[in-house]
Amino acid sequence: MTPRGLLIAAPRSGSGKTTVTLGLLAALARRGVAVRAAKSGPDYIDPAFHAAATGRPGLNLDSWAMPPDLLGHLASMASAGGELLVVEGAMGLFDGVPGLPGRSGAGADIAARLGLPVLLVLDVSGQSQTAAAVARGFATHDPEVRIGGILLNRVGSERHTRLVREAMAPLGIPVVGAIPRDDTLGLPERHLGLVQAGEHPDLAARLDALAAMAERHLDLDAILALAAPLTLGDTPHAPALPPPGQRIALAQDAAFSFVYAHVLAHWRHAGAEILPFSPLMDEGPDPSADVCWLPGGYPELHGGRLAAAGHFKAELAAFAQTRPVHGECGGYMALGTVMVDATGTAHPMAGLLGLETSFAKRKMNLGYREAHLLAASPIGPAGAKVRGHEFHYATVLTRGADAPLADLSDSQGIALGAAGSRRGLVSGGFFHAIAPVR
Structure with a gap:
């Protein structure tokens, strides 16, 4: 089976990427999908939540810190034996550092390198039709990065959802879900990000709630259909840090x-x-x-x-x-x-x-x-x-x-x-x- 994947991204931090990612992972795991998750960029905490949601080890993919052969090798190893690789982006999709093409550390680099379509999470609170302009900008910004679907987050009502969907229709990008505003879905944070997965005594219950949210408000079949075969190319074993001892x-x-x-x-x-x-x-x-x-x-x-x-x-x-x-x-x-x-x-x-x-x-x-x-x-x-x-x-x-x-x-x-x-x-x-x- 050829492994498939997608990248979950947003215009900025705080848009709900982690909530959406965990809900999607937990819901797919409930279905019996062999899903593996990775985090774009240097982050220790999110991969632990990914592992809890999928039952499989988390992973980081970093286009600035990792040479391309290591990046490809890790993606190949992560997708081996699985049906789907879901990568969660960091900050905004195109946020990185100036440098060589494909080596900025942005989630967009990972999408382009691995041929991953992007599921764009848009926080539409405080706007309606304007969300379509945001989506249009993302869809045309980089020809190497394809926006495969859009997920509306923090919608206020059915009318709000309808207005945004109608504005999105001319773009030809499918809207694959709309999540109502719900402050109880977030995870607690501290100064380095989320509180660690192992510190949540009720983590299983939280993941169950997020899975139920995803089952109610996301079109899981449509999201699975968005996933595309990974473009891995030649992925020889590429060492990371050598072991410092036996x-x-x-x-x-x-x-x-x-x-x-x-x-x-x-x-x-x-x-x-x-x-x-x-x-x-x-x-x-x-x-x-x-x-x-x-x-x-x-x-x-x-x-x-x-x-x-x-x-x-x-x-x-x-x-x-x-x-x-x-x-x-x-x-x-x-x-x-x-x-x-x-x-x-x-x-x-x-x-x-x-x-x-x-x-x-x-x-x-x-x-x-x-x-x-x-x-x-x-x-x-x-x-x-x-x-x-x-x-x-x-x-x-x-x-x-x-x-x-x-x-x-x-x-x-x-x-x-x-x-x-x-x-x-x-x-x-x-x-x-x-x-x-x-």
Whole structure:
């Protein structure tokens, strides 16, 4: 069976893409459709919701951070054995960074690269016929991107829906559903986006409600008919980050959960064994591991428990005497000496790096990054270039006397200076690695 797919996009954030995506995924899964979902761009949280809705692992596809061969390979692997690949876009369909064609990080790049028709979600609250003008602009903006169908969100009444549908008719683009305004359908958010899937005690009930919404208000048969065969081309196995060791101790709990699925999948494909442990449960890394990896997450919400995790900190310090330890973002903060939470309370961390951070005065740091590694670390050898992103609200009080890990530049190649820290076998930075530059 040739895998088919579509991309769900919108003119802007807040249009209802995630609500629509989850409702569609859950409704199709109820039907028995073998559906797999992916998220366009750097996002840890949405793929976990996708996985909960489909029963299959989530995935990220990022046209800026991933080289084209890796992008095609991941899409091929994701669609293998399934009937449908649904990709959820980020922000607006064409929102990305200036750069080479097809490498902007926009959802439109993924649609063009994989030949995916776009299901355009339009929030029509506060407008009616004008929505047709918006749709016309999207349909003609880029000849490589095809708007396959339109979904009206937050309609106010049957009359409102009829007015919009009539205005859309001359465009020849099918309207495949209309969802009434309903503030109860949204998911709670915090500063990095949605609250994580695992933090919802009623997640199954929420997904059931979204599936019921989709069954009532979406033409599921028409949406399935919109899906087109994926244009995969030549998709040889393309490595992501090489495994940093044969046996990898991975911090994994509510404080440390931001790990890209494609990275872990590649590590396992290469023969590495993942050994999870929980710092919040005061567990240390497996002593048989070759390397320890502390991913990002929300350690600032668990400062007291991490500060009191004496066994974890002692075992981590002992491990770091002989084997590499690396922390990304939240993991980096946990390797430092002090983390100040939003209330101003200072929590002592592992003390393996001189970093001191604070959430008392939040400052958003956001954007794609290319790291030129100044020394060998678990994310690559000295001199290697790795693409990824940075997204956090922590303020660095001091980095101490530690040497920097990498020279960073932004998506335009503008130098941002040295960043991260390294001391002995311990390294870390706010930079989330996605793929090496090739």
